[in-house]
Amino acid sequence: MPTVIAADDSSMIRIMLKKFLRDSEFEIVGLAKDGDEAVAMYKEYRPDIVTLDITMPGLNGLGALMEITEFDPEAKCIMLTTLDQDEMIDEAMQHGARGYIIKPFEGLQLIEKMREVVGQ
Secondary structure, eight states: OOOEEEEOSSSSHHHHHHHHTTTTEEEEEEEESSHHHHHHHHHHHOSSSEESSSOOSSOOOOHHHHHHHHTTTTOOOOEETTTHHHHHHHHHHHHHHEEEEEEOOHHHHHHHHHHHHTOO
């Protein structure tokens, strides 16, 4: 079963991500509230995939992506973003993100993107 760490500063989004993945083939091994937690959890658990909210206090998703991909260039990260963050999405893709999902999103959309990325 592929493992996942999900990072978002919104507890509501973290709960939603957990709910979406509960009945899927993915297992959440960590829920992070900021980029620092996401990086620490990545190093500890080495998940198959990470979802990172671009906008978080402290170390944001882009910073976490850069630290994670520096630690593991093969890391599979998906960015969670809003419509108005095109520039940050482009930068994330240049720094190794494997894809992105625009909020709000449906559970099936998330699962399909994760399947696509894990299959890479």
